[in-house]
Amino acid sequence: MSDSTPDPTAETARGDWPLYEVFVRGKRGLNHVHVGSLHAADDTMALTHARDLYTRRNEGVSIWVVRSEHIAASTRDEKDPFFAPSADKVYRHPTFYDIPEDVPHI
């Protein structure tokens, strides 16, 4: 850490490592999938930690990390106005088409 103002309590400084969310794209996956979170001092360390924590079992071919505070998320209060209106609109799903067998990711 290159923070030039030394913190008098090392414990606090350690606890100040920001939280990162980790997304991994698996060998067979089309998208990066959220797999968990971790603490790291900077982006480089976050990628290194993500590699060690979340791809130990041969899962990944690509990693994204993003500071958790940079994620804007919908809240529970908005659940109904956000999501309920789509529940009865079956015509938005391509269920009326015949899907060829060799198209796996619809």
Add this chain to the structure above:
Amino acid sequence: MSDDHVYLSLAEGHEDDTRWAYGTGFEDPLHGVDTTVLEGVAADLLAADCVALADDALVSAQRLAEWTTRAPELEEEVALANIGLDLLGQARLLYARAGQVDGTGRGEDAYAYFRDADDFRNVRLAELPVGDFAFSAVRLLVLSSWRLAHFEELSSHPDPVLAAVAAKGVKELTYHRQYAAEWVVRLGDGTDESHRRTRRAMEQVAPYFGELFTAYDVRDEVVAVLRQVTEAAGLPMPVYRPLTGTGRDGEHTEHLAPLLAELQSVARAHPGATW
């Protein structure tokens, strides 16, 4: 696979891993490698080379494992244990090869658990006590740079097994070196305290450089790495101070025997046990 079926190629996996979200696809590093000893390769020298490289890896792995439950961060604990497991994997393959080559047919356990300190051929830098985090990072930087430079040469070794182990190890060691270099820079360029400790660690490892370069002629490569990292970290280059003797001849510090006593205690108390 044809280009117009991009989904099929992405979905292509391994036969029996459909239960696993991310697949398995594990690779046997020795798959398809001929294990017969080629003519013209001196079996005794090849076995000795394998044992020395395996001893470096096993002893380093044991020191790295000492960080488990004690590392400054959970994430670092997993990272250090991962690196130790990579090295343990290298050691296992190399011991197994030594047993095939030296005619004794000994398995990896015979080498790891049933030899005493005098019989170990690891360099002494690997066996020094775990020290603080700065020391571990600096030692890992030196040892991984040294081993990586040698493994790059070994990947064209006439023995196909040693060449395959080295080729696999190059990828692992490249990561170990990167991990260690990032930490040495971070600590050297960090607070006054982290700088002081990292500088001290550099001074502590310097006397053990001699036997590294006596063992393998890769001094230029290692010095180039250290120069780049110390410059970025704002640290002085460690002063090269030769120390007599080498772990390659079985000369060790007083720290190896206790390490082995812990490593070997279960195997010796219950020889041949399985679980």
